[in-house]
Amino acid sequence: MQVIIAGSPGEVASLAADRIERLLARHKAAVLGLATGSTPIALYQELIARYHRNQLSFREVTTFNLDEYVGLAPEHPQSYRTFMQRQLFDRIDIDPRNTHIPNGQHCPTEEAAAYETRIRSLGGIDLQVLGLGRNGHIGFNEPCSSLHSRTRIKTLAEATVRDNSRFFEPGEFMPKLAITMGIATILEARQILLLATGSAKAEAVRTMVEGPLSASCPASALQQHPNTLVIVDSEAGSQLSQCEYHRRVKIETDRLMDAERSRP
Structure with a gap:
């Protein structure tokens, strides 16, 4: 696990977009795993900007989103399908047929199994974007999710329901269940890119990076992945005990990559 501590949320988005741009430069038909929530929005805005500058094309890209609420139609204003259309898909050149999000109105158990099958049929995910x-x-x-879990139905924790309630009108149906990729499914991605910004995420970042591998912090499972890049801003990384070391790692990694790119 490499950790980069960026100076601002904008730099987090830019560094993450750099990683995706490098992948698409060598693999135009890459399979991307995508996330919803507030943190990835800045990344999606940066990808859209690069698309409009002709730096990126998503014409051959396939995407799989992490999750979707159970009980919301795809066209519901608060569904993750609507979120992704609004924040990314409608603003780039991706083929709509290549964008996959669980359908929360189908039989959830059958939909979860079918989603796993679709991921495997396309050779797995090349790069998975995660929030925290x-x-x-x-x-x-x-918390308490199995580290060997596959795509399935999950009951949302009360803290998650509270965090997400701001997106729903008072009295509006608020889902308590979701279809989500499991931790084992996520760990099968060839690269993982986790983004976190803001002081509210600082404790979770510290526990994920420096704490024990434990189901009480599902993100700690990323310690087992051979190619995970964690990009946080200074606030989200404020509780890390090895900040200077993480900065040194970035400097030396950048030097190594520059040297490799300059070789004839």
Whole structure:
């Protein structure tokens, strides 16, 4: 696990977009795993800007989102399908047929199994984007989720329901269940890119990076992945005990990559 401590949320988004741009430069038909929530929005805005500058094309890209609420139609204003259309898909050149999000109105158990099959049929995910919940969840894998879990139905923790309630009108149906990729599914991605910003995520970042591998912090499972990049801003990284070391790692890694790119 490499940790980069960026100076601002904008730099977090830019560094994450750099990683995706490098992947698409060598693999135009990459399979991307995408996340919803407030943190990835700045990344999606940066990708859209690069698309409009002709730096990126998503014409051959396939995407799989992490999760979707159970009980919301895809066209519901608060569904993750609507979120992704609004924040990214409608603003780039991706083929709509190549964008996959669980359908929360289908039989959830059957939909979860079918989603796993679709991911495998396309050879798996090349790069998975993740956010981080304040309680350490990734996707909707709440604390105490099995580290060997696959795509399935999860009951949302009360803290998650409270955090997400701001997106719903008073009295509006608020889902308590979701279909989510499991932790084992996430760990099968060839690269993982986790983003976190703001002081509210600082404790979760510290526990994920420096704490024990534990189901009480699902994101700690990323310690087992051979190619995970964690990009946080200074506030989200404020509780890390090895900040100077993480900065040194970035400097030396950048030097190594520059040297490799300059070789004939």
